[in-house]
Amino acid sequence: MSTPTDLLDERLIGRAGVRGAAEGMLDRVRSGDLGVLPVVIGLLVIGTVFQLLNPIFLSSTNLVNLTLELVPVGVMALGVVCVLLVGQIDLSVGSAGGLTSAVMAVLFVSKGMPAVVAVLAALALGAVIGWIYGQILNRFGVPSFVITMAGLLGLLGVQLYVLGAQGSINLPFDSSLVAFAQLAFLPPWLSYALVVVAAVWLFLSGHLHARRRRRAGLSARSVNLLLARSAALLVGVGAVVWYLNQTRGVGWMFVLFLGLVLVMHYVLSRTRFGKSMYAVGGNAEAARRAGINVKAVYTSVFVLCSTFAAVGGVLAAARLAAVNQASGGGDVNLNAIAAAVIGGTSLFGGRGTAFAALLGIVVIQAISSGLTLLNLDSSFRFMVTGAVLLLAVAVDSVARRSRVSHGRA
Amino acid sequence: MSGTVLSLRGITKTFGAVAALTAIDLDVRRGEVVAVVGDNGAGKSTLVKILSGVHAATEGTITFEGRQVTIAGPADAHALGIATVFQDLALCENLNVIENLFLGQELGPYRLDDVAMEVRSWELLRQLSAKIPSVRTPIASLSGGQRQTVAIARSLLADPKVVILDEPTAALGVAQTAEVLGLIRRLREQGLGVIMISHNMADVKAVADTVAVLRLGRNNGVFAADEVSEEEIVAAITGATQNAIGNASGNAIGNVSGNTGGLRS
Ligand SMILES: Nc1ncnc2c1ncn2[C@@H]1O[C@H](COP(=O)(O)OP(=O)(O)OP(=O)(O)O)[C@@H](O)[C@H]1O
Ligand SMILES: [Mg+2]
Numbered sequence: 001m002s003t004p005t006d007l008l009d010e011r012l013i014g015r016a017g018v019r020g021a022a023e024g025m026l027d028r029v030r031s032g033d034l035g036v037l038p039v040v041i042g043l044l045v046i047g048t049v050f051q052l053l054n055p056i057f058l059s060s061t062n063l064v065n066l067t068l069e070l071v072p073v074g075v076m077a078l079g080v081v082c083v084l085l086v087g088q089i090d091l092s093v094g095s096a097g098g099l100t101s102a103v104m105a106v107l108f109v110s111k112g113m114p115a116v117v118a119v120l121a122a123l124a125l126g127a128v129i130g131w132i133y134g135q136i137l138n139r140f141g142v143p144s145f146v147i148t149m150a151g152l153l154g155l156l157g158v159q160l161y162v163l164g165a166q167g168s169i170n171l172p173f174d175s176s177l178v179a180f181a182q183l184a185f186l187p188p189w190l191s192y193a194l195v196v197v198a199a200v201w202l203f204l205s206g207h208l209h210a211r212r213r214r215r216a217g218l219s220a221r222s223v224n225l226l227l228a229r230s231a232a233l234l235v236g237v238g239a240v241v242w243y244l245n246q247t248r249g250v251g252w253m254f255v256l257f258l259g260l261v262l263v264m265h266y267v268l269s270r271t272r273f274g275k276s277m278y279a280v281g282g283n284a285e286a287a288r289r290a291g292i293n294v295k296a297v298y299t300s301v302f303v304l305c306s307t308f309a310a311v312g313g314v315l316a317a318a319r320l321a322a323v324n325q326a327s328g329g330g331d332v333n334l335n336a337i338a339a340a341v342i343g344g345t346s347l348f349g350g351r352g353t354a355f356a357a358l359l360g361i362v363v364i365q366a367i368s369s370g371l372t373l374l375n376l377d378s379s380f381r382f383m384v385t386g387a388v389l390l391l392a393v394a395v396d397s398v399a400r401r402s403r404v405s406h407g408r409a
Numbered sequence: 410m411s412g413t414v415l416s417l418r419g420i421t422k423t424f425g426a427v428a429a430l431t432a433i434d435l436d437v438r439r440g441e442v443v444a445v446v447g448d449n450g451a452g453k454s455t456l457v458k459i460l461s462g463v464h465a466a467t468e469g470t471i472t473f474e475g476r477q478v479t480i481a482g483p484a485d486a487h488a489l490g491i492a493t494v495f496q497d498l499a500l501c502e503n504l505n506v507i508e509n510l511f512l513g514q515e516l517g518p519y520r521l522d523d524v525a526m527e528v529r530s531w532e533l534l535r536q537l538s539a540k541i542p543s544v545r546t547p548i549a550s551l552s553g554g555q556r557q558t559v560a561i562a563r564s565l566l567a568d569p570k571v572v573i574l575d576e577p578t579a580a581l582g583v584a585q586t587a588e589v590l591g592l593i594r595r596l597r598e599q600g601l602g603v604i605m606i607s608h609n610m611a612d613v614k615a616v617a618d619t620v621a622v623l624r625l626g627r628n629n630g631v632f633a634a635d636e637v638s639e640e641e642i643v644a645a646i647t648g649a650t651q652n653a654i655g656n657a658s659g660n661a662i663g664n665v666s667g668n669t670g671g672l673r674s
Contacts, residue, residue, distance in 0.1 A: 005531045009542040212524045272518035275504070279512055282503035289463055289499045290513035291484040350503035403549070 004219035021225055038395050039343060039359040042388075046363065050370035057370055060246040066362075066369050067244065067254040068181070072097070072316035073332060074257050074361035077339035078264055079308030081357050082301045084340055085268070087281040087349025088137070088144040090305050092151035093336045097313025098328020099159040100126050104314050105169040105323040106162055108177075115177050119314055126310025127303050129155065134299030144302075152333065160325055168324035171317060181318035184252040188245045194255075195241055199234035203227065253315060257358075260308075264354035277301060281350030312336075331382060338385060339364050342392040348400060363388070412438040413472075414602040415460075415491075415571050420469035422455055429455040430626045433469070437571060437602040442593055444617035444634070445606050448646055452626040453606045454496050457575045460604070461493035462486040474570070487513075492569035496576050496606075498560040506530060506544040506551075510563050533562040538588040553580040561589060571602040578612055590616050610639050624648055 029037055050057040076093040083090045100122040108118035129151065136147050163169065171178050186194070203226055210220035244250050268274035279287040280297050288294045316332075317323045341347060342363050343356025367388060371381050413436050420433040430452045437443050445453050458464045460471070462483040471478055473489050480486050486493070500509050507523070507530045516522040516529075530544050539558040541551065548556060557580045564572055574593070578586045593616045596603050607613050613620060617634040622645040630645045644650045 006527065006544060009540070011542045209524075213527075216524050216528045218524065218527055270521050272513075272515045272521070275508055275515055275521070276513070278504060278508070279501045282501035283499070286499040286501050287512070289461065289483045289493075289495065291482075291487045292513045293484070350501070 004214075005217045007219050021221075036344060036355070036359060038392070039363060042342070042363055043366065046366050046370065050366070050373070054370070054373045056373055060243055061248075062369065062373070064244050064248045064251070066365055068251045068319065069369065070361045070365035071251075071253045071257045072312040072319060073335050073339065073364070074312075074357055075260060075315060076309050076312035076332070076336035077343070077357035077361050078260060078354065079305030079312075080336050080340040081343070081345045081352055081354060082264070082268075082277065082308075083144070083305045084337075084345045084347060085277050085281045085350065085352055086297060086301050087284065088298065088301070089148065089337070089347075090133070090144065090151075090302065090309075091148040091333055091337070092155055093305065093309040093312070094328040094330075094332030095152045095155035095159065096126055096129050096306050096309035096328070097316060097332065098323075099129075099155045099162065099313070100310035101313035101317035101323045101327055102159045102162045102169070105171060105317060108175075109169050109171060115175060119177070122314050123307055123310045126306040126308075126313075128306075129309075130303035130306030131299060133306070134295075134302040137298055137302070138295040156329065159328070163323070163325060168322060170322045173321060177314075177318040178321045181253050181315060182321070185249040186252065186255065188249060191241045191245060191250045192238070195234060195238045198237070199230045202233055203230035206230075253319075256315075260311075261354050261358050264357075268354055273297075273300070278350050283350075309336075330378075331385060334389065335361075335364050335385065338389040338392065341396060342388065344396075346396055346400065347393060348396075360392075412440070414439050414474055415604075416472040417460075418470045418472070420456070420459060420471070421467050422452075422459060422464060423467050428626055430459075430466075433623070433626075433628055435604075435621055435628075437604060439602055440597050440600045441618045442597050442603040442605060442616050443619045443621055444613040445604060445621050445623060446608070446610075446613060446642060446646055447623035447629075450625075451623040451646075453623055454575055455626075456623070457493060457495070457573050457604070457606065460486065460491055460571075460573055461495070487567065490568070490570035491573065492564035492567065492571070493573040494557075494560045494564045494575060494577055496579075498556055500548045500556060500560060502549040503547060505547050506534075506541060506559055509548055509559055510566060512563070514567055529566075530562075533565060534558065536565075537562055537592060538584060540585075554582055554585055557581060558585060561592070565592075569601065571604065572596055573604040573606075575606045576608065577605065578607065578609060586612070610642065613642070614639065622646055 047058060056062055076097060079093060080090060103125055104118045104122035107113045107121055108115055113121075133144065133147050133151065136142055137144055160167070206221060206226040206229065207223065210223075210226065213220040241250060268277065276287060276292045276297050279290065279292060280294050284294055287297075313328055317327060320327075339360030340352070340356055341360065343352075343358065343360030345352030345356040345360075364385060367384055368381055371384060415435075415437040417433060417435040420430055420435075421428070422430040433452075433456060435443070435445070435456075445456065447453050455464065459466045460480065462480045462485050465481060471480060473491075478485075478489060480489070480491075501512065504512070507526050510530050510533065511526050516525050527544060534541055534544070537558050539555065539562065541555050541558070548559065551559070557577065561574070561577055564574070574589075577589050577593075581589060590612060593603055593605060597616075597618075605613075605617065614634065620632045620634050620637060620642055622629040622632070622642065624646065625648075629648070630650070632642065632645075641650070
């Protein structure tokens, strides 16, 4: 067989199969392209330390709880990933979530509207907030840092106003929203079936893609590598699901989050819009000269982010079965940003994936859960989360410097 | 003037108090290579940016294929069929070669066809004899010349009618320079209009049909390449001669005084 077109250059070091893939990964890490490595190491450390301090930490009950607790802020982090990708920031996702959930609660509980209408109204409000951010950014060139900082305060004000004097609205426990967030779990057979479907789908799509590449005369992943990848997914995720199924199992809310992550992953990596987001974050002027409507990209990304914030806000309300003045306040804003950064999204723009939100929020929530189990109050949680955020940003900066010196910036 | 594809009349561009271009006229015919030459800061890149929609002209008209057009943004230039290789290349360092080549014109907007894009990328790069080991590495890890080749390849992607190259050979090695010059000749044979900016007189003499000299933001002569000597071009660039042939648009007397007047208040 002749050499594939993309491997003709004699300077390329031949790497094939599973071993070659591993070597390539090692190379990337050395040159500052860390990928998910810091997160994986971080999770191992967190897991070990907290498990030693309190054996409940890795219990199935606690992990099930963790998968549900992380969803609201995780969804917000997904929006933050998008904003960071285009080289902007949104400091107000928590407040946007708080306000939209307050509006949802007023419509649903006080005005007696159907849950669907109330939720859709909340999402629409989120979209409007993002649209306004985008307009201010595009028209006046105010840095998004300042716009969303103003939003942080302003939206909180509106939230307090909407909630009125009593300051808190309880969602009825028998409502579909609360049931979804607290009681809806996948039956075990369905959870295993989904894992199998995912593994088979991963293999098939990889295989079809590899076949198309081979037909076009390009190099392609070997069947062994694809099988190994699918097997790893099957065993790894299967084990986690099995462990969760020992108690309550996999929550529908967590599945919703995973679904959103996968959809965003597709958008970012497989659509023109996704590529234009990376381009704008990498070099906005080059993107403009390539004919990309940079302003439209900014606006849509802020709309996306605030809408995700609204989804997160509604889920948080459903989980708590209440909306109050503290909803979306406290550390929610920063946790969402921290999750995105810890997961590997660069604060410098143009670098990151949708999975960053998932990985990052798992780290944050694990820390928070571990500290809660140790009966340490929020003072410690704030300090530790702050330290972890700083660490993540430092890792990002060091990796960036390393990329520059290795010519991969 | 039947074959004229692009024609500029009285193009003026001011940046605040600086008149970067004053009353520039330029014609490009189908199958013609026009070399635009001039000293550093003469306004060549500014002219390129006006044609590619990066800047809007302050005054003047642009006629494209017989129609007067306004190029309000890069998308307009793309739609007309004007492709540009910028002096600063305008590549995204965080994206790989394929992503840069197809930036803004990816195949399959809602489901990217990465196989087709990779195949086409290799075709284009091979056509330019590009020595790029892998199209999946980020642009940041390529050498200056490799980047320049990528930028040139990108301009050819969408079958343009006019190709503008701002110092295309500045960073290229011997083989790639020859390849780019050969490519320019091929573009001419295909009936495209080519505007090439260059400081390299040998390159200019090798491929250009017409040489247009800019000096301090003004026309300073248009020459037929095979009738003019290198010395004459250099003289026009440095201002030793003024307005050798035609184009008497407002710079007949005293380019030296004209350029101090370039700083308007
Ligand atoms: N964005 C801008 N703002 C202000 N002045 C500018 C801008 N762009 C260019 N100029 C000025 O316009 C003049 C012409 O610049 P231009 O880049 O077109 O020169 P050039 O002929 O391409 O030079 P070189 O050979 O060095 O590339 C210079 O005096 C420059 O300072
Ligand atoms: Mg220039």
